[in-house]
C-alpha cells in the first residue's frame with residue numbers, strides 16, 4: 008500500500024480514537040453508542056420525527072417505523088457521505104429530531120463530532136452498532152488497518168438485514184408504545200431482504216468464475232464481493248477522500264488486460280475521471296474495456312430511477328454487474 012493511502016488511513020484511525028474521549032476501542036464512537044443503547048424514551052405524540060444520514064439508513068428506518076414516523080434523510084441522491092459536512096440547516100434538522108439514525112464506522116466522518124455532541128441530548132443510533140459491539144467477524148478492515156472498519160456494509164444484503172434488525176430494536180426501546188408494530192414491520196421487511204439476498208446470489212452465479220472481478224472508482228464493494236463470491240478492486244481506497252495512487256492504477260490496468268475483464272464501473276456519487284483514464288490506458292494496451300452501467304455505491308437513486316429504495320438499488324447494481332461481466336470476454 009502506497010504512502011498516500013497509508014497517510015489517509017492513519018488520519019482516519021486517529022480521528023476514530025479522538026472522537027471518542029475515554030473510549031479504548033479503535034472503532035471509536037460507534038462502540039460507545041452501541042454499548043450505551045437508547046436511554047431516553049419518546050414522550051410526545053406521533054408521528055415521531057426521525058432524521059437519518061444516508062438514504063439507505065432512512066429507507067431501513069421507514070420500513071420499520073411505517074405510519075408512526077416522518078423519516079428524513081440528510082443526504083440525497085448522488086451525495087457522497089464521506090465528504091458531507093454540516094451547515095446551519097442540517098444542524099437545525101438534527102436538533103429538531105426525536106431520534107437520529109446513521110450508518111457509523113466513520114462513513115459520515117465529517118459530521119462525527121456533531122453526532123457525538125447530539126448523543127448527549129437524544130438517542131443517536133449507528134445501524135452498525137451491534138456489529139461493532141460484538142466484534143462481528145463479518146466486519147472487514149482494509150489490509151494493514153486492523154480495528155478500522157470498512158463502512159459499506161449495506162452492499163451485503165444479509166449483513167444489512169442484521170443492521171436493520173438492530174435499528175428496529177433500538178426504535179422499540181425508544182418508543183415502546185408502538186413496539187409491536189415496529190417488530191411486525193421489521194419482521195416483514197426482513198423476509199423481503201432474505202428473498203433479495205437469495206435473488207442476488209442466484210443472479211451473480213451466472214457470471215463465469217474468471218470474470219468475477221469488479222473494478223470501481225472507490226473501494227465500496229468489498230462486502231458485496233465477500234458475500235457473493237467476486238473479487239473487487241477500487242481505484243481509490245474505502246473513502247472517496249483518499250488520494251488517487253497512480254502506481255495502483257497501473258497495476259489494475261495490467262490485471263484487466265491480462266484477464267481480459269470485459270467491463271469496469273463508475274459510481275453515482277463519485278467522479279468518473281479515474282475510471283475513464285483506466286479505460287483509455289487499457290485501450291492503448293490493446294484491450295477494449297466497456298464502461299458498465301453506473302453503480303449506486305454510497306447513495307441511492309433519485310425519484311423515478313427505480314433505485315430510490317434499498318431493494319431497487321441492490322437490484323439495479325446486480326443487473327448492471329451481470330450485464331457488464333457475464334457477457335463474452337473481449338478478444
Ligand SMILES: [Zn+2]
Nearest residue numbers: 227245247305
Ligand atoms: Zn464509500
